[in-house]
Amino acid sequence: MFGKNQNMETGDSGVDTIVGPSVSVEGNFKGDGNIIIEGEVRGSLKTKGYLKASEGSVIVANVVAADAEIAGQLSGNIKVKNTLDVKATAVIQGDIEAAVINVAGGAIINGNLKMKSETGEKSNNQEEGENK
Amino acid sequence: MYCYIYDIFTNQKKYEKQLSKLGFLLADLGIAGKVYRLNVLKNLEMVIEEAIAEGAKTIVAVGNDQTVSKVVNLIMEKNLPLGIIPLGDNCLLANSFGIKTMEEAVKILAARKVEWLDVGKIDDQYFLLAIESNDSNIIFCLDDYNINPRKNNEAVGIYNINISNYDFTSNPRDGRLEAVFAPKQLSWWQRLGKKENKQTERISVFPIKELTLNHQKKPIAINVDRQRTIKTPAKVEVLKGKLKVITGKNI
Incomplete structure:
Protein backbone atom coordinates (compact mmCIF):
# COMPACT_ATOMS: atom_id res chain seq x y z
CA MET A 1 0.00 0.00 0.00
CA PHE A 2 1.02 3.56 -0.44
CA GLY A 3 2.31 5.33 2.59
CA LYS A 4 4.44 2.47 3.84
CA ASN A 5 8.08 3.04 4.41
CA GLN A 6 9.82 1.07 1.73
CA ASN A 7 13.26 1.16 0.22
CA MET A 8 12.52 0.65 -3.44
CA GLU A 9 15.98 1.41 -4.81
CA THR A 10 14.62 3.42 -7.68
CA GLY A 11 16.69 6.50 -7.26
CA ASP A 12 18.51 5.94 -10.54
CA SER A 13 19.73 9.36 -11.53
CA GLY A 14 18.85 10.36 -15.07
CA VAL A 15 16.24 7.62 -15.51
CA ASP A 16 12.90 8.92 -16.72
CA THR A 17 10.88 5.75 -17.10
CA ILE A 18 11.03 2.50 -15.17
CA VAL A 19 8.94 -0.42 -16.39
CA GLY A 20 9.13 -2.53 -13.25
CA PRO A 21 8.36 -6.23 -12.82
CA SER A 22 4.76 -5.56 -11.77
CA VAL A 23 3.59 -4.00 -15.04
CA SER A 24 3.12 -4.87 -18.67
CA VAL A 25 3.14 -2.19 -21.37
CA GLU A 26 1.20 -2.83 -24.57
CA GLY A 27 1.30 -0.60 -27.65
CA ASN A 28 3.72 1.85 -29.17
CA PHE A 29 5.79 3.10 -26.26
CA LYS A 30 7.85 6.19 -27.01
CA GLY A 31 10.15 8.02 -24.60
CA ASP A 32 12.60 10.90 -24.83
CA GLY A 33 14.76 9.93 -21.90
CA ASN A 34 16.44 6.91 -20.38
CA ILE A 35 14.36 3.79 -19.81
CA ILE A 36 14.82 0.76 -17.58
CA ILE A 37 12.79 -2.35 -18.40
CA GLU A 38 12.35 -5.06 -15.78
CA GLY A 39 8.81 -6.08 -16.76
CA GLU A 40 7.08 -6.71 -20.05
CA VAL A 41 6.76 -4.57 -23.19
CA ARG A 42 4.73 -5.65 -26.22
CA GLY A 43 4.35 -3.60 -29.41
CA SER A 44 7.13 -1.18 -30.22
CA LEU A 45 9.63 0.68 -28.10
CA LYS A 46 11.45 3.87 -29.04
CA THR A 47 13.65 6.22 -27.08
CA LYS A 48 16.11 8.97 -27.87
CA GLY A 49 18.01 8.01 -24.73
CA TYR A 50 19.51 4.92 -23.13
CA LEU A 51 17.59 1.67 -22.82
CA LYS A 52 18.43 -0.91 -20.19
CA ALA A 53 16.53 -4.20 -20.31
CA SER A 54 17.41 -6.18 -17.20
CA GLU A 55 17.54 -9.92 -16.72
CA GLY A 56 13.93 -11.05 -16.32
CA SER A 57 12.58 -8.46 -18.73
CA VAL A 58 10.47 -9.64 -21.68
CA ILE A 59 10.31 -7.43 -24.76
CA VAL A 60 8.20 -8.53 -27.71
CA ALA A 61 8.69 -5.45 -29.84
CA ASN A 62 10.84 -3.69 -32.38
CA VAL A 63 13.22 -1.47 -30.46
CA VAL A 64 14.93 1.80 -31.39
CA ALA A 65 17.31 3.53 -28.95
CA ALA A 66 20.38 5.76 -28.87
CA ASP A 67 22.28 3.27 -26.69
CA ALA A 68 21.10 0.00 -25.19
CA GLU A 69 21.98 -2.79 -22.81
CA ILE A 70 20.03 -6.03 -23.15
CA ALA A 71 20.14 -8.72 -20.47
CA GLY A 72 16.64 -10.17 -20.84
CA GLN A 73 14.54 -11.67 -23.61
CA LEU A 74 13.97 -9.68 -26.78
CA SER A 75 11.79 -10.92 -29.63
CA GLY A 76 11.96 -8.31 -32.36
CA ASN A 77 14.45 -6.21 -34.25
CA ILE A 78 16.67 -3.74 -32.44
CA LYS A 79 18.22 -0.64 -33.94
CA VAL A 80 20.74 1.25 -31.81
CA LYS A 81 22.34 4.49 -32.94
CA ASN A 82 25.52 4.11 -30.90
CA THR A 83 26.48 1.17 -28.67
CA LEU A 84 24.57 -2.03 -27.93
CA ASP A 85 25.72 -4.18 -25.00
CA VAL A 86 24.37 -7.71 -25.09
CA LYS A 87 24.80 -9.32 -21.68
CA ALA A 88 25.42 -13.02 -20.98
CA THR A 89 21.81 -13.62 -19.92
CA ALA A 90 20.30 -12.04 -23.06
CA VAL A 91 18.21 -14.00 -25.55
CA ILE A 92 17.61 -12.01 -28.74
CA GLN A 93 15.38 -13.34 -31.51
CA GLY A 94 15.61 -10.69 -34.22
CA ASP A 95 17.88 -8.54 -36.31
CA ILE A 96 20.36 -6.16 -34.74
CA GLU A 97 21.62 -2.88 -36.14
CA ALA A 98 24.13 -0.77 -34.21
CA ALA A 99 27.32 1.24 -34.64
CA VAL A 100 29.12 -0.75 -31.93
CA ILE A 101 28.06 -4.13 -30.53
CA ASN A 102 29.51 -5.80 -27.44
CA VAL A 103 28.37 -9.38 -26.88
CA ALA A 104 29.12 -11.24 -23.66
CA GLY A 105 29.84 -14.98 -23.67
CA GLY A 106 26.64 -16.93 -23.05
CA ALA A 107 24.33 -14.54 -24.87
CA ILE A 108 22.01 -16.07 -27.45
CA ILE A 109 21.38 -14.17 -30.69
CA ASN A 110 19.31 -15.50 -33.57
CA GLY A 111 19.16 -12.90 -36.31
CA ASN A 112 21.15 -10.74 -38.68
CA LEU A 113 23.78 -8.29 -37.56
CA LYS A 114 24.22 -5.02 -39.37
CA MET A 115 26.80 -2.44 -38.36
CA LYS A 116 27.06 1.11 -39.56
CA SER A 117 30.04 3.40 -39.21
CA GLU A 118 30.77 6.95 -40.33
CA THR A 119 32.91 5.75 -43.24
CA GLY A 120 30.39 3.31 -44.60
CA GLU A 121 28.33 0.28 -43.86
CA LYS A 122 29.62 -3.12 -42.83
CA SER A 123 27.06 -5.82 -43.32
CA ASN A 124 27.19 -9.23 -41.74
CA ASN A 125 24.08 -11.00 -42.83
CA GLN A 126 24.92 -14.38 -41.44
CA GLU A 127 22.83 -16.02 -38.81
CA GLU A 128 24.74 -15.98 -35.56
CA GLY A 129 23.23 -18.92 -33.75
CA GLU A 130 24.21 -19.48 -30.20
CA ASN A 131 27.22 -17.53 -29.02
CA LYS A 132 28.27 -19.62 -26.09
CA MET B 1 -5.93 42.36 0.50
CA TYR B 2 -5.46 39.04 2.27
CA CYS B 3 -8.66 37.05 2.69
CA TYR B 4 -8.53 34.36 5.36
CA ILE B 5 -11.10 31.60 4.97
CA TYR B 6 -11.63 29.69 8.22
CA ASP B 7 -13.12 26.26 7.61
CA ILE B 8 -16.32 25.34 9.42
CA PHE B 9 -14.61 22.94 11.83
CA THR B 10 -12.45 25.77 13.22
CA ASN B 11 -15.59 27.11 14.96
CA GLN B 12 -15.10 24.37 17.55
CA LYS B 13 -14.12 25.60 20.98
CA LYS B 14 -10.82 23.68 20.97
CA TYR B 15 -9.48 25.96 18.19
CA GLU B 16 -10.43 29.21 19.94
CA LYS B 17 -7.00 29.81 21.49
CA GLN B 18 -5.13 28.96 18.29
CA LEU B 19 -7.28 31.30 16.21
CA SER B 20 -6.85 34.15 18.61
CA LYS B 21 -3.08 33.58 18.52
CA LEU B 22 -3.27 33.53 14.73
CA GLY B 23 -4.98 36.92 14.75
CA PHE B 24 -2.14 38.39 16.83
CA LEU B 25 0.56 36.86 14.63
CA LEU B 26 -1.00 38.18 11.43
CA ALA B 27 -1.41 41.67 12.88
CA ASP B 28 2.14 41.58 14.22
CA LEU B 29 3.59 40.90 10.75
CA GLY B 30 1.28 43.41 9.10
CA ILE B 31 -0.65 40.91 7.01
CA ALA B 32 -3.97 40.97 8.79
CA GLY B 33 -6.85 40.96 6.33
CA LYS B 34 -10.49 40.11 6.19
CA VAL B 35 -11.60 36.93 7.93
CA TYR B 36 -14.41 34.83 6.45
CA ARG B 37 -15.75 32.09 8.70
CA LEU B 38 -17.66 29.27 7.08
CA ASN B 39 -20.82 28.13 8.80
CA VAL B 40 -23.92 26.16 7.95
CA LEU B 41 -25.49 29.16 6.25
CA LYS B 42 -22.38 30.34 4.43
CA ASN B 43 -20.66 27.88 2.14
CA LEU B 44 -17.23 28.18 0.57
CA GLU B 45 -18.47 29.09 -2.89
CA MET B 46 -20.44 32.06 -1.53
CA VAL B 47 -17.52 33.20 0.60
CA ILE B 48 -15.00 33.13 -2.25
CA GLU B 49 -17.35 35.06 -4.54
CA GLU B 50 -17.81 37.62 -1.77
CA ALA B 51 -14.07 37.89 -1.11
CA ILE B 52 -13.30 38.44 -4.80
CA ALA B 53 -16.06 41.05 -5.08
CA GLU B 54 -14.49 42.86 -2.12
CA GLY B 55 -11.09 42.97 -3.82
CA ALA B 56 -9.26 39.91 -2.51
CA LYS B 57 -5.70 39.69 -3.84
CA THR B 58 -4.69 36.56 -1.91
CA ILE B 59 -6.88 33.75 -0.64
CA VAL B 60 -5.60 32.01 2.47
CA ALA B 61 -7.14 28.67 3.44
CA VAL B 62 -7.14 28.15 7.20
CA GLY B 63 -7.80 24.49 7.95
CA ASN B 64 -6.76 21.01 6.85
CA ASP B 65 -6.23 19.20 3.52
CA GLN B 66 -9.93 19.18 2.81
CA THR B 67 -10.11 22.95 3.23
CA VAL B 68 -7.19 23.55 0.86
CA SER B 69 -8.48 21.11 -1.71
CA LYS B 70 -11.95 22.70 -1.75
CA VAL B 71 -10.46 26.20 -2.03
CA VAL B 72 -8.14 25.17 -4.87
CA ASN B 73 -11.08 23.81 -6.86
CA LEU B 74 -12.85 27.17 -6.55
CA ILE B 75 -9.97 29.59 -7.20
CA MET B 76 -8.35 27.76 -10.11
CA GLU B 77 -9.91 29.99 -12.74
CA LYS B 78 -9.58 33.21 -10.69
CA ASN B 79 -5.81 33.75 -11.00
CA LEU B 80 -5.41 34.46 -7.28
CA PRO B 81 -2.46 33.24 -5.20
CA LEU B 82 -3.22 30.63 -2.56
CA GLY B 83 -1.84 30.78 0.97
CA ILE B 84 -2.18 27.96 3.49
CA ILE B 85 -2.38 28.04 7.29
CA PRO B 86 -2.59 24.48 8.63
CA LEU B 87 -5.00 23.85 11.47
CA GLY B 88 -6.38 20.58 12.76
CA ASP B 89 -5.46 17.06 11.69
CA ASN B 90 -4.49 15.88 8.19
CA CYS B 91 -2.39 18.77 6.93
CA LEU B 92 -0.34 16.84 4.39
CA LEU B 93 -0.81 19.48 1.68
CA ALA B 94 0.61 22.24 3.85
CA ASN B 95 3.49 20.01 4.91
CA SER B 96 4.37 19.21 1.31
CA PHE B 97 4.68 22.95 0.65
CA GLY B 98 7.10 23.30 3.56
CA ILE B 99 4.50 24.66 5.97
CA LYS B 100 4.61 22.64 9.18
CA THR B 101 3.00 24.86 11.82
CA MET B 102 0.63 27.81 12.08
CA GLU B 103 3.46 30.08 13.26
CA GLU B 104 5.64 29.02 10.33
CA ALA B 105 2.72 29.55 7.94
CA VAL B 106 2.32 33.17 9.02
CA LYS B 107 6.02 33.89 8.45
CA ILE B 108 5.83 32.23 5.02
CA LEU B 109 2.79 34.34 4.11
CA ALA B 110 4.63 37.49 5.14
CA ALA B 111 7.70 36.49 3.08
CA ARG B 112 5.32 35.90 0.16
CA LYS B 113 7.36 33.60 -2.05
CA VAL B 114 4.90 32.88 -4.84
CA GLU B 115 5.43 29.93 -7.15
CA TRP B 116 3.49 28.83 -10.21
CA LEU B 117 2.78 25.16 -9.76
CA ASP B 118 1.29 22.47 -11.96
CA VAL B 119 -2.15 21.23 -11.06
CA GLY B 120 -3.60 17.84 -11.89
CA LYS B 121 -7.09 17.55 -13.28
CA ILE B 122 -9.24 14.46 -12.98
CA ASP B 123 -12.46 14.78 -14.94
CA ASP B 124 -13.77 18.19 -13.77
Whole structure:
Protein backbone atom coordinates (compact mmCIF):
# COMPACT_ATOMS: atom_id res chain seq x y z
CA MET A 1 0.00 0.00 0.00
CA PHE A 2 1.02 3.56 -0.44
CA GLY A 3 2.31 5.33 2.59
CA LYS A 4 4.44 2.47 3.84
CA ASN A 5 8.08 3.04 4.41
CA GLN A 6 9.82 1.07 1.73
CA ASN A 7 13.26 1.16 0.22
CA MET A 8 12.52 0.65 -3.44
CA GLU A 9 15.98 1.41 -4.81
CA THR A 10 14.62 3.42 -7.68
CA GLY A 11 16.69 6.50 -7.26
CA ASP A 12 18.51 5.94 -10.54
CA SER A 13 19.73 9.36 -11.53
CA GLY A 14 18.85 10.36 -15.07
CA VAL A 15 16.24 7.62 -15.51
CA ASP A 16 12.90 8.92 -16.72
CA THR A 17 10.88 5.75 -17.10
CA ILE A 18 11.03 2.50 -15.17
CA VAL A 19 8.94 -0.42 -16.39
CA GLY A 20 9.13 -2.53 -13.25
CA PRO A 21 8.36 -6.23 -12.82
CA SER A 22 4.76 -5.56 -11.77
CA VAL A 23 3.59 -4.00 -15.04
CA SER A 24 3.12 -4.87 -18.67
CA VAL A 25 3.14 -2.19 -21.37
CA GLU A 26 1.20 -2.83 -24.57
CA GLY A 27 1.30 -0.60 -27.65
CA ASN A 28 3.72 1.85 -29.17
CA PHE A 29 5.79 3.10 -26.26
CA LYS A 30 7.85 6.19 -27.01
CA GLY A 31 10.15 8.02 -24.60
CA ASP A 32 12.60 10.90 -24.83
CA GLY A 33 14.76 9.93 -21.90
CA ASN A 34 16.44 6.91 -20.38
CA ILE A 35 14.36 3.79 -19.81
CA ILE A 36 14.82 0.76 -17.58
CA ILE A 37 12.79 -2.35 -18.40
CA GLU A 38 12.35 -5.06 -15.78
CA GLY A 39 8.81 -6.08 -16.76
CA GLU A 40 7.08 -6.71 -20.05
CA VAL A 41 6.76 -4.57 -23.19
CA ARG A 42 4.73 -5.65 -26.22
CA GLY A 43 4.35 -3.60 -29.41
CA SER A 44 7.13 -1.18 -30.22
CA LEU A 45 9.63 0.68 -28.10
CA LYS A 46 11.45 3.87 -29.04
CA THR A 47 13.65 6.22 -27.08
CA LYS A 48 16.11 8.97 -27.87
CA GLY A 49 18.01 8.01 -24.73
CA TYR A 50 19.51 4.92 -23.13
CA LEU A 51 17.59 1.67 -22.82
CA LYS A 52 18.43 -0.91 -20.19
CA ALA A 53 16.53 -4.20 -20.31
CA SER A 54 17.41 -6.18 -17.20
CA GLU A 55 17.54 -9.92 -16.72
CA GLY A 56 13.93 -11.05 -16.32
CA SER A 57 12.58 -8.46 -18.73
CA VAL A 58 10.47 -9.64 -21.68
CA ILE A 59 10.31 -7.43 -24.76
CA VAL A 60 8.20 -8.53 -27.71
CA ALA A 61 8.69 -5.45 -29.84
CA ASN A 62 10.84 -3.69 -32.38
CA VAL A 63 13.22 -1.47 -30.46
CA VAL A 64 14.93 1.80 -31.39
CA ALA A 65 17.31 3.53 -28.95
CA ALA A 66 20.38 5.76 -28.87
CA ASP A 67 22.28 3.27 -26.69
CA ALA A 68 21.10 0.00 -25.19
CA GLU A 69 21.98 -2.79 -22.81
CA ILE A 70 20.03 -6.03 -23.15
CA ALA A 71 20.14 -8.72 -20.47
CA GLY A 72 16.64 -10.17 -20.84
CA GLN A 73 14.54 -11.67 -23.61
CA LEU A 74 13.97 -9.68 -26.78
CA SER A 75 11.79 -10.92 -29.63
CA GLY A 76 11.96 -8.31 -32.36
CA ASN A 77 14.45 -6.21 -34.25
CA ILE A 78 16.67 -3.74 -32.44
CA LYS A 79 18.22 -0.64 -33.94
CA VAL A 80 20.74 1.25 -31.81
CA LYS A 81 22.34 4.49 -32.94
CA ASN A 82 25.52 4.11 -30.90
CA THR A 83 26.48 1.17 -28.67
CA LEU A 84 24.57 -2.03 -27.93
CA ASP A 85 25.72 -4.18 -25.00
CA VAL A 86 24.37 -7.71 -25.09
CA LYS A 87 24.80 -9.32 -21.68
CA ALA A 88 25.42 -13.02 -20.98
CA THR A 89 21.81 -13.62 -19.92
CA ALA A 90 20.30 -12.04 -23.06
CA VAL A 91 18.21 -14.00 -25.55
CA ILE A 92 17.61 -12.01 -28.74
CA GLN A 93 15.38 -13.34 -31.51
CA GLY A 94 15.61 -10.69 -34.22
CA ASP A 95 17.88 -8.54 -36.31
CA ILE A 96 20.36 -6.16 -34.74
CA GLU A 97 21.62 -2.88 -36.14
CA ALA A 98 24.13 -0.77 -34.21
CA ALA A 99 27.32 1.24 -34.64
CA VAL A 100 29.12 -0.75 -31.93
CA ILE A 101 28.06 -4.13 -30.53
CA ASN A 102 29.51 -5.80 -27.44
CA VAL A 103 28.37 -9.38 -26.88
CA ALA A 104 29.12 -11.24 -23.66
CA GLY A 105 29.84 -14.98 -23.67
CA GLY A 106 26.64 -16.93 -23.05
CA ALA A 107 24.33 -14.54 -24.87
CA ILE A 108 22.01 -16.07 -27.45
CA ILE A 109 21.38 -14.17 -30.69
CA ASN A 110 19.31 -15.50 -33.57
CA GLY A 111 19.16 -12.90 -36.31
CA ASN A 112 21.15 -10.74 -38.68
CA LEU A 113 23.78 -8.29 -37.56
CA LYS A 114 24.22 -5.02 -39.37
CA MET A 115 26.80 -2.44 -38.36
CA LYS A 116 27.06 1.11 -39.56
CA SER A 117 30.04 3.40 -39.21
CA GLU A 118 30.77 6.95 -40.33
CA THR A 119 32.91 5.75 -43.24
CA GLY A 120 30.39 3.31 -44.60
CA GLU A 121 28.33 0.28 -43.86
CA LYS A 122 29.62 -3.12 -42.83
CA SER A 123 27.06 -5.82 -43.32
CA ASN A 124 27.19 -9.23 -41.74
CA ASN A 125 24.08 -11.00 -42.83
CA GLN A 126 24.92 -14.38 -41.44
CA GLU A 127 22.83 -16.02 -38.81
CA GLU A 128 24.74 -15.98 -35.56
CA GLY A 129 23.23 -18.92 -33.75
CA GLU A 130 24.21 -19.48 -30.20
CA ASN A 131 27.22 -17.53 -29.02
CA LYS A 132 28.27 -19.62 -26.09
CA MET B 1 -5.93 42.36 0.50
CA TYR B 2 -5.46 39.04 2.27
CA CYS B 3 -8.66 37.05 2.69
CA TYR B 4 -8.53 34.36 5.36
CA ILE B 5 -11.10 31.60 4.97
CA TYR B 6 -11.63 29.69 8.22
CA ASP B 7 -13.12 26.26 7.61
CA ILE B 8 -16.32 25.34 9.42
CA PHE B 9 -14.61 22.94 11.83
CA THR B 10 -12.45 25.77 13.22
CA ASN B 11 -15.59 27.11 14.96
CA GLN B 12 -15.10 24.37 17.55
CA LYS B 13 -14.12 25.60 20.98
CA LYS B 14 -10.82 23.68 20.97
CA TYR B 15 -9.48 25.96 18.19
CA GLU B 16 -10.43 29.21 19.94
CA LYS B 17 -7.00 29.81 21.49
CA GLN B 18 -5.13 28.96 18.29
CA LEU B 19 -7.28 31.30 16.21
CA SER B 20 -6.85 34.15 18.61
CA LYS B 21 -3.08 33.58 18.52
CA LEU B 22 -3.27 33.53 14.73
CA GLY B 23 -4.98 36.92 14.75
CA PHE B 24 -2.14 38.39 16.83
CA LEU B 25 0.56 36.86 14.63
CA LEU B 26 -1.00 38.18 11.43
CA ALA B 27 -1.41 41.67 12.88
CA ASP B 28 2.14 41.58 14.22
CA LEU B 29 3.59 40.90 10.75
CA GLY B 30 1.28 43.41 9.10
CA ILE B 31 -0.65 40.91 7.01
CA ALA B 32 -3.97 40.97 8.79
CA GLY B 33 -6.85 40.96 6.33
CA LYS B 34 -10.49 40.11 6.19
CA VAL B 35 -11.60 36.93 7.93
CA TYR B 36 -14.41 34.83 6.45
CA ARG B 37 -15.75 32.09 8.70
CA LEU B 38 -17.66 29.27 7.08
CA ASN B 39 -20.82 28.13 8.80
CA VAL B 40 -23.92 26.16 7.95
CA LEU B 41 -25.49 29.16 6.25
CA LYS B 42 -22.38 30.34 4.43
CA ASN B 43 -20.66 27.88 2.14
CA LEU B 44 -17.23 28.18 0.57
CA GLU B 45 -18.47 29.09 -2.89
CA MET B 46 -20.44 32.06 -1.53
CA VAL B 47 -17.52 33.20 0.60
CA ILE B 48 -15.00 33.13 -2.25
CA GLU B 49 -17.35 35.06 -4.54
CA GLU B 50 -17.81 37.62 -1.77
CA ALA B 51 -14.07 37.89 -1.11
CA ILE B 52 -13.30 38.44 -4.80
CA ALA B 53 -16.06 41.05 -5.08
CA GLU B 54 -14.49 42.86 -2.12
CA GLY B 55 -11.09 42.97 -3.82
CA ALA B 56 -9.26 39.91 -2.51
CA LYS B 57 -5.70 39.69 -3.84
CA THR B 58 -4.69 36.56 -1.91
CA ILE B 59 -6.88 33.75 -0.64
CA VAL B 60 -5.60 32.01 2.47
CA ALA B 61 -7.14 28.67 3.44
CA VAL B 62 -7.14 28.15 7.20
CA GLY B 63 -7.80 24.49 7.95
CA ASN B 64 -6.76 21.01 6.85
CA ASP B 65 -6.23 19.20 3.52
CA GLN B 66 -9.93 19.18 2.81
CA THR B 67 -10.11 22.95 3.23
CA VAL B 68 -7.19 23.55 0.86
CA SER B 69 -8.48 21.11 -1.71
CA LYS B 70 -11.95 22.70 -1.75
CA VAL B 71 -10.46 26.20 -2.03
CA VAL B 72 -8.14 25.17 -4.87
CA ASN B 73 -11.08 23.81 -6.86
CA LEU B 74 -12.85 27.17 -6.55
CA ILE B 75 -9.97 29.59 -7.20
CA MET B 76 -8.35 27.76 -10.11
CA GLU B 77 -9.91 29.99 -12.74
CA LYS B 78 -9.58 33.21 -10.69
CA ASN B 79 -5.81 33.75 -11.00
CA LEU B 80 -5.41 34.46 -7.28
CA PRO B 81 -2.46 33.24 -5.20
CA LEU B 82 -3.22 30.63 -2.56
CA GLY B 83 -1.84 30.78 0.97
CA ILE B 84 -2.18 27.96 3.49
CA ILE B 85 -2.38 28.04 7.29
CA PRO B 86 -2.59 24.48 8.63
CA LEU B 87 -5.00 23.85 11.47
CA GLY B 88 -6.38 20.58 12.76
CA ASP B 89 -5.46 17.06 11.69
CA ASN B 90 -4.49 15.88 8.19
CA CYS B 91 -2.39 18.77 6.93
CA LEU B 92 -0.34 16.84 4.39
CA LEU B 93 -0.81 19.48 1.68
CA ALA B 94 0.61 22.24 3.85
CA ASN B 95 3.49 20.01 4.91
CA SER B 96 4.37 19.21 1.31
CA PHE B 97 4.68 22.95 0.65
CA GLY B 98 7.10 23.30 3.56
CA ILE B 99 4.50 24.66 5.97
CA LYS B 100 4.61 22.64 9.18
CA THR B 101 3.00 24.86 11.82
CA MET B 102 0.63 27.81 12.08
CA GLU B 103 3.46 30.08 13.26
CA GLU B 104 5.64 29.02 10.33
CA ALA B 105 2.72 29.55 7.94
CA VAL B 106 2.32 33.17 9.02
CA LYS B 107 6.02 33.89 8.45
CA ILE B 108 5.83 32.23 5.02
CA LEU B 109 2.79 34.34 4.11
CA ALA B 110 4.63 37.49 5.14
CA ALA B 111 7.70 36.49 3.08
CA ARG B 112 5.32 35.90 0.16
CA LYS B 113 7.36 33.60 -2.05
CA VAL B 114 4.90 32.88 -4.84
CA GLU B 115 5.43 29.93 -7.15
CA TRP B 116 3.49 28.83 -10.21
CA LEU B 117 2.78 25.16 -9.76
CA ASP B 118 1.29 22.47 -11.96
CA VAL B 119 -2.15 21.23 -11.06
CA GLY B 120 -3.60 17.84 -11.89
CA LYS B 121 -7.09 17.55 -13.28
CA ILE B 122 -9.24 14.46 -12.98
CA ASP B 123 -12.46 14.78 -14.94
CA ASP B 124 -13.77 18.19 -13.77
CA GLN B 125 -11.89 18.27 -10.45
CA TYR B 126 -8.44 19.58 -9.63
CA PHE B 127 -5.76 18.03 -7.44
CA LEU B 128 -2.46 19.31 -6.11
CA LEU B 129 -0.82 16.18 -4.75
CA ALA B 130 -1.86 12.79 -6.06
CA ILE B 131 -4.43 10.22 -7.11
CA GLU B 132 -4.00 6.83 -5.44
CA SER B 133 -5.61 3.42 -5.31
CA ASN B 134 -4.81 0.07 -3.78
CA ASP B 135 -6.75 -1.76 -6.46
CA SER B 136 -4.44 -3.73 -8.74
CA ASN B 137 -6.82 -3.92 -11.70
CA ILE B 138 -6.58 -0.31 -12.85
CA ILE B 139 -5.30 0.18 -16.39
CA PHE B 140 -3.62 3.40 -17.50
CA CYS B 141 -4.61 4.13 -21.11
CA LEU B 142 -2.42 6.59 -22.98
CA ASP B 143 -2.68 7.70 -26.60
CA ASP B 144 -0.37 5.04 -28.05
CA TYR B 145 -0.08 2.43 -25.32
CA ASN B 146 -1.63 0.92 -22.20
CA ILE B 147 0.06 0.17 -18.90
CA ASN B 148 -1.41 -2.91 -17.24
CA PRO B 149 -0.58 -3.99 -13.71
CA ARG B 150 0.39 -7.66 -13.35
CA LYS B 151 -0.70 -9.98 -10.54
CA ASN B 152 2.21 -8.97 -8.33
CA ASN B 153 1.18 -5.30 -8.34
CA GLU B 154 -0.29 -3.86 -5.17
CA ALA B 155 -1.03 -0.16 -5.65
CA VAL B 156 -1.07 2.58 -8.27
CA GLY B 157 -0.75 6.33 -8.07
CA ILE B 158 -0.38 9.46 -10.16
CA TYR B 159 1.69 12.12 -8.44
CA ASN B 160 2.13 15.84 -8.92
CA ILE B 161 4.09 15.97 -5.66
CA ASN B 162 5.58 12.78 -4.22
CA ILE B 163 3.74 12.32 -0.92
CA SER B 164 4.41 8.58 -0.81
CA ASN B 165 7.46 6.93 0.69
CA TYR B 166 8.49 5.53 -2.64
CA ASP B 167 11.82 6.70 -3.91
CA PHE B 168 11.19 8.68 -7.09
CA THR B 169 11.44 12.33 -8.02
CA SER B 170 8.45 14.49 -8.81
CA ASN B 171 8.56 18.13 -9.78
CA PRO B 172 5.32 20.16 -9.74
CA ARG B 173 6.83 22.64 -12.20
CA ASP B 174 7.82 20.30 -15.05
CA GLY B 175 4.42 19.94 -16.70
CA ARG B 176 4.36 16.21 -16.05
CA LEU B 177 2.79 13.83 -13.56
CA GLU B 178 4.46 10.61 -12.43
CA ALA B 179 2.38 7.45 -12.86
CA VAL B 180 3.64 4.90 -10.33
CA PHE B 181 2.97 1.17 -9.93
CA ALA B 182 4.11 -0.48 -6.72
CA PRO B 183 4.58 -4.26 -6.48
CA LYS B 184 3.71 -6.37 -3.47
CA GLN B 185 6.46 -6.90 -0.96
CA LEU B 186 8.12 -10.28 -1.17
CA SER B 187 7.64 -12.68 1.73
CA TRP B 188 10.73 -14.17 3.34
CA TRP B 189 10.31 -17.51 1.54
CA GLN B 190 9.88 -15.77 -1.82
CA ARG B 191 13.07 -13.85 -1.13
CA LEU B 192 14.90 -17.15 -0.52
CA GLY B 193 14.33 -18.10 -4.14
CA LYS B 194 15.74 -14.83 -5.46
CA LYS B 195 19.38 -14.33 -6.38
CA GLU B 196 19.46 -10.98 -4.60
CA ASN B 197 17.95 -11.00 -1.13
CA LYS B 198 15.98 -7.80 -1.58
CA GLN B 199 12.83 -7.15 0.39
CA THR B 200 11.00 -5.29 -2.35
CA GLU B 201 10.90 -5.21 -6.11
CA ARG B 202 11.34 -2.04 -8.07
CA ILE B 203 8.40 0.30 -8.58
CA SER B 204 7.45 1.44 -12.09
CA VAL B 205 7.52 5.14 -12.94
CA PHE B 206 6.15 6.74 -16.12
CA PRO B 207 6.21 10.49 -16.76
CA ILE B 208 2.84 11.37 -18.27
CA LYS B 209 0.82 14.37 -19.37
CA GLU B 210 -2.56 12.85 -20.06
CA LEU B 211 -4.22 9.47 -19.65
CA THR B 212 -7.47 7.70 -18.91
CA LEU B 213 -7.91 5.50 -15.86
CA ASN B 214 -9.97 2.37 -16.49
CA HIS B 215 -10.75 -0.62 -14.34
CA GLN B 216 -10.52 -4.12 -15.79
CA LYS B 217 -13.80 -5.25 -14.21
CA LYS B 218 -16.00 -2.50 -12.77
CA PRO B 219 -16.04 1.22 -11.92
CA ILE B 220 -14.21 1.82 -8.65
CA ALA B 221 -13.56 4.83 -6.41
CA ILE B 222 -10.04 6.24 -6.42
CA ASN B 223 -8.57 8.56 -3.84
CA VAL B 224 -7.86 12.19 -4.81
CA ASP B 225 -5.43 14.19 -2.65
CA ARG B 226 -6.10 11.63 0.13
CA GLN B 227 -9.36 13.32 1.08
CA ARG B 228 -12.04 12.71 -1.57
CA THR B 229 -12.83 10.07 -4.16
CA ILE B 230 -13.82 9.91 -7.81
CA LYS B 231 -15.02 6.95 -9.87
CA THR B 232 -13.34 5.31 -12.85
CA PRO B 233 -13.23 5.68 -15.79
CA ALA B 234 -11.64 9.09 -15.38
CA LYS B 235 -9.53 11.33 -17.57
CA VAL B 236 -6.38 12.69 -15.94
CA GLU B 237 -4.24 15.54 -17.23
CA VAL B 238 -1.68 18.03 -15.97
CA LEU B 239 -2.16 21.78 -16.25
CA LYS B 240 1.30 23.34 -16.32
CA GLY B 241 1.95 26.29 -14.00
CA LYS B 242 -1.74 26.87 -13.42
CA LEU B 243 -1.83 27.79 -9.71
CA LYS B 244 0.02 30.48 -7.75
CA VAL B 245 0.91 29.14 -4.32
CA ILE B 246 2.76 30.87 -1.47
CA THR B 247 5.27 28.23 -0.41
CA GLY B 248 7.96 27.89 2.18
CA LYS B 249 10.49 25.79 0.28
CA ASN B 250 11.60 24.68 -3.14
CA ILE B 251 9.27 21.77 -3.74
